[in-house]
Amino acid sequence: MSGLALGDRHSRPLDGLGDVASPKTILIRAGDVSGAVNRQHLLVCLVNLLARLHGLVGSIRVAVKGEMTVVTPNGAGPANAFQAVENLASWANGGRIPVLPPDGVEDLTIDMTGQMRGGASIYVWGEGWKAWIGSAPRAFGGSFGRRDCLGPYLAAALAAGEVFKHAKGLKKGRFARDDAYSLWSGESGRWEVLEDGPAVSDTRLPPLYVVGAGAVGQGIIQVLGASELASSFLVTIDHDRHDLEGTNLNRCFLAGLDDLDRPKVEAVERYRTFSGLGGLEHSGTLRDYILSSRSGLHPKLDLAEARDSYELVVSAVDINTSRQDIQGLCPRVVVGGSTDGLRAQAVIYGLVEQAECLGCWNVPDDGRAKAAAAREAALRAMSPEERRKELAGQVENLDAALSYLASAEPRCGQLGESDVKSFVDRMPPEFSASFVSMAAATMAAASLFRVTSGLSSDVNLQPKTILQFKNLSMAKTVTARRSGCAHCCVVREAGSPAKLG
Numbered sequence: 217m218s219g220l221a222l223g224d225r226h227s228r229p230l231d232g233l234g235d236v237a238s239p240k241t242i243l244i245r246a247g248d249v250s251g252a253v254n255r256q257h258l259l260v261c262l263v264n265l266l267a268r269l270h271g272l273v274g275s276i277r278v279a280v281k282g283e284m285t286v287v288t289p290n291g292a293g294p295a296n297a298f299q300a301v302e303n304l305a306s307w308a309n310g311g312r313i314p315v316l317p318p319d320g321v322e323d324l325t326i327d328m329t330g331q332m333r334g335g336a337s338i339y340v341w342g343e344g345w346k347a348w349i350g351s352a353p354r355a356f357g358g359s360f361g362r363r364d365c366l367g368p369y370l371a372a373a374l375a376a377g378e379v380f381k382h383a384k385g386l387k388k389g390r391f392a393r394d395d396a397y398s399l400w401s402g403e404s405g406r407w408e409v410l411e412d413g414p415a416v417s418d419t420r421l422p423p424l425y426v427v428g429a430g431a432v433g434q435g436i437i438q439v440l441g442a443s444e445l446a447s448s449f450l451v452t453i454d455h456d457r458h459d460l461e462g463t464n465l466n467r468c469f470l471a472g473l474d475d476l477d478r479p480k481v482e483a484v485e486r487y488r489t490f491s492g493l494g495g496l497e498h499s500g501t502l503r504d505y506i507l508s509s510r511s512g513l514h515p516k517l518d519l520a521e522a523r524d525s526y527e528l529v530v531s532a533v534d535i536n537t538s539r540q541d542i543q544g545l546c547p548r549v550v551v552g553g554s555t556d557g558l559r560a561q562a563v564i565y566g567l568v569e570q571a572e573c574l575g576c577w578n579v580p581d582d583g584r585a586k587a588a589a590a591r592e593a594a595l596r597a598m599s600p601e602e603r604r605k606e607l608a609g610q611v612e613n614l615d616a617a618l619s620y621l622a623s624a625e626p627r628c629g630q631l632g633e634s635d636v637k638s639f640v641d642r643m644p645p646e647f648s649a650s651f652v653s654m655a656a657a658t659m660a661a662a663s664l665f666r667v668t669s670g671l672s673s674d675v676n677l678q679p680k681t682i683l684q685f686k687n688l689s690m691a692k693t694v695t696a697r698r699s700g701c702a703h704c705c706v707v708r709e710a711g712s713p714a715k716l717g
């Protein structure tokens with residue numbers, strides 16, 4: 217085992233949470249999962265999330281019986297359920313957070329059996345398009361009919377979120393009591409009254425683009441692959457690699473230890489192949505993709521691209537210049553998934569008149585440039601000793617960087633300039649956590665299924681769904697256009713709003 221400190225981005229300070237985390241031993245009571253596809257999905261997703269919460273989860277004890285038949289991020293079944301999740305965890309983290317049999321000593325117990333048995337701190341259930349999380353047991357029939365992963369995956373995200381809050385300590389917000397969610401209606405409330413959506417297995421997904429194969433993008437692809445679709449074709453575009461330090465692995469669901477320093481689209485291709493999704497990957501930026509020549513493209517996309525036309529694009533990028541690039545293609549419909557701290561969000565762009573486009577409010581901010589300038593000014597204000605301490609180990613050529621900072625009127629292109637510029641441009645890494653990304657991914661995938669199942673003509677469509685883990689709320693809303701948005705001024709050829717054909 218290497219000395220990598222895998223993915224601690226969820227350990228960064230966050231308003232409303234405690235500062236010190238203590239690793240917890242988690243017991244998952246899963247029961248016999250043979251034939252219970254919804255609980256298999258829930259267990260797979262939950263273990264994959266907990267196995268990435270380094271520093272918060274010490275080990276995962278799993279009480280489970282039976283066979284696992286659903287696809288997992290590291291392979292396809294069937295397999296003994298315990299072995300399947302044991303392999304999944306060691307693939308994801310190299311044994312750092314192991315899956316072990318129960319030994320009677322645990323800090324937190326998660327019960328996902330759907331039966332009235334006390335003694336757990338977290339109860340969770342997911343089925344169809346719905347998810348439930350609570351602090352007291354309740355019975356959920358014995359319906360083993362639904363094969364969808366949407367509700368179970370969201371339920372897993374909610375359960376991992378509760379573990380996170382328990383491990384960190386909560387100063388603002390609350391723990392789950394009896395909270396249900398529908399990815400169909402985008403609402404939270406009581407389980408009995410929330411509307412469920414139709415089965416997605418065996419449905420046909422129109423060919424589409426997924427731009428961004430980081431946490432949210434991989435989560436969306438995981439959902440699509442686990443949804444047993446009749447047909448699909450995803451063009452996944454991402455230029456990035458899973459970083460060598462392993463900081464991506466706290467939330468890149470389709471990546472294991474062996475994927476470090478490998479392109480993110482490689483992990484996507486592997487999972488797509490064994491989960492039966494159609495498609496191709498492009499290891500490069502969206503701009504590179506547009507300029508590249510490609511073979512093996514879906515004929516429908518091939519024809520559309522020849523006309524410079526993009527029907528359906530999933531935006532799973534995390535920087536605003538990339539969002540501008542996507543909107544710059546004038547796609548007819550964009551489904552976006554994103555996170556901000558403990559908030560997950562999914563938005564359908566292009567179907568509601570006068571509602572925002574992806575480019576409206578995601579303007580590349582000059583805040584970053586200003587912050588970089590401020591950091592350089594702060595460096596210049598330091599004493600030479602302080603500067604040396606600040607930059608040591610952070611730049612390639614320390615002496616050149618120090619001499620650049622020491623010159624009162626530095627020349628453009630002076631030795632050391634690029635070192636200093638890249639140092640001040642590196643922002644402190646932001647908070648990000650596996651379960652928030654997975655929630656955004658399930659919400660975006662649900663939005664995608666809604667859009668492609670013909671609900672695009674719903675005049676009351678509220679395109680934006682927001683889930684806040686701190687207070688466990690989920691709500692729909694609509695955000696108006698920004699006047700002056702360059703993209704919204706482009707007149708659509710076939711009138712607005714768009715309809716998927």
Ligand SMILES: [Zn+2]
Pocket residue numbers: 572573574575576577697698701702703704
């Ligand atoms: Zn706009």
